[in-house]
Amino acid sequence: MLQYRQIHLDFHTSEHISGIGSNFSPENFEQALKEGCVNSITLFAKCHHGWSYHDTMVNTRHPGLDFDLLSAQLDVCKKIGVRAQIYVSAGFDEKYAVEHPNHIIHNKEGIYYPLDKPGYHRLCLGSSYLKVLVAQVEEVLELFKGKFDGLFLDIIASTPCYCDECKARMEVLGINIDDDIAVMEYAKQVYREYCDAIDTVVAKIIPGLHIIHNDGGAIFQGRHIAYRNVGHFEIESLPTGGWGYDHFPKAAAYARTLDREFVGMTGKFHTTWGEFGGYKHPNALLYETALSNACGARCSVGDQLHPDGEMNLATYRLIGKAYRQVAKREPFLINAENIADVGLVSAEACANSPYSSDFDRSDMLAWGTDQDLGANRIMLEGHYLYNIIDPEEDFTKYKLLILPDNVQLNGRFEKKIKDYLGLGGKILFTGKSGTNRNGDFAVDFSVDFLGEKQKCPSYMRPRYDLYPNGITPYVMYSKGYYINIRKDFKGEVRADWVDTYFNRAAEHFCSHAHTPYDKRLTGPAIVVTDNIGYIGWEIFTEYAQKGSVHLKYAIFDVIDMLLGNDKTVITSLPSQGVVSVFTQNFNGGRRLINHVLYAIPKVRGKGIEIIEDIPAVFNTKVCIKTDKTPSKVYIAPEIKPLPFSYENGRVTYSIPDFTCSTLVIIEF
């Protein structure tokens, strides 16, 4: 079983600094890991600068280092029982890049980033550099066999390259280098060959060793890429380092479907990697680690070791505050299985799946990721239990599928969707989703798809009292689509479109913004049957871009109608709260683990979201569907009993107050 409390100890160190490791001491290293409550750590064999931190015959030890630092660190890990992984920088090796600029990744114009500017240059794994890298990995495996449990290879992605060696090989393979799609396919082949080379050397020396190919949290590249990792996944996602607080829950929601243990990697930095002297508020790390656990992940916190090798104890006191909380919660996390009502089909994962060959390629290349982002937010803010899925997933695990905005149906995917509906499944389509190559809905629910509206923005007028502002036309900025309801339609129209007089243009415009609605022009826009919901705008993309409150509640309305009483959790938690529910083996049966979190990231500085204040949340009501009568409900790990009621197949309790995060355990 993979540990829950990992450190990613960055150590990219310039050759222009001397005294490397001169203040390393086993005592300080041990004290830091203990104060940080750490039980797993990733340690450096080779950094982005290209230097090794151990004795080596195939690379060069850092010129400022006069002993085998990695061995000394591994000895401490062994002594105190901390799992160790070894890091090898694969994509970056600046020493090598400067010596072999022809092996740097080239775009069509040449080296993608000038050599006379500070920063790393990514190397081409399709060049002769691959052999050098594999030899370095082989040496690390031989030297440290039995002393570590995972190999972390960094800066890995399939990237089109036009270096001399790639161009020569593509010519031999008959690939036209002006055909971007063919060049991308070649880049994927290079990636496979790199993975194969690593797999071969690992199988020879340490079969079964965990192998992480780190791609910066880009997990939606498809299973064929994800499964090249061996043992577990690590999702790099530093909320303050450019990833934001939305990235991790979204990536984790997909990782949960891949049947592997996985780690959520944040950082101790105020901003991002390499920031010496930057620290988060402890509340941020308490929240981020609790969020990892609530999303089904283990934790990893990134730090960077000072060049002199001394661990910074302020950092480990900060990390310890969060990791002591994780440690106390572990009995309620281990082997717990996430419950999901909704399968949200990721447009990005579709585009990267083997099923993508069935889609219209020109359309697919236009698929963005905002629809996934918006839909993920809707899942979180609506407190739905969900996974993000690709077309290869078993759809029958879910009570409802959501196909956001432009996930069209063709071939095997279309058949799978029809089979799922045939077995009693339910689906929400929005925008162009659910249509096929002929421009019709691929599934029959007595609604015709008539195509894109020429007028944009348009308006949505609900036929019911839409929370919180009632019945009125609401502006819709995204692309809209016309539908026709046939006579035999058996469902409900929840909202109508209202068009505008004209689009805002040089020849006609009205007022400061878009044109007002023309009350004469209306028709059905949101419809729901027993098993299919349709919303005639690219509403998830719009929610990601605008965040308007009417979009959210219009979507909730349709999802709640479709889910009905099958919705597992109903809660009074405010919109920014996060809820998840797991089942866990306990005493020969199962128990439920309910994670509840609340924190509000705030933009401070320019574009940096931080968490500092965490207000208490009072009287959070939670109602969970369960077919058994609970014997007890309590807050964990404090084991504080909670009064509860059980009726109509639902257990209901109220969490009197909590700050940041809490766990509620339901035993039977």
Ligand SMILES: [Zn+2]
């Ligand atoms: Zn190349």
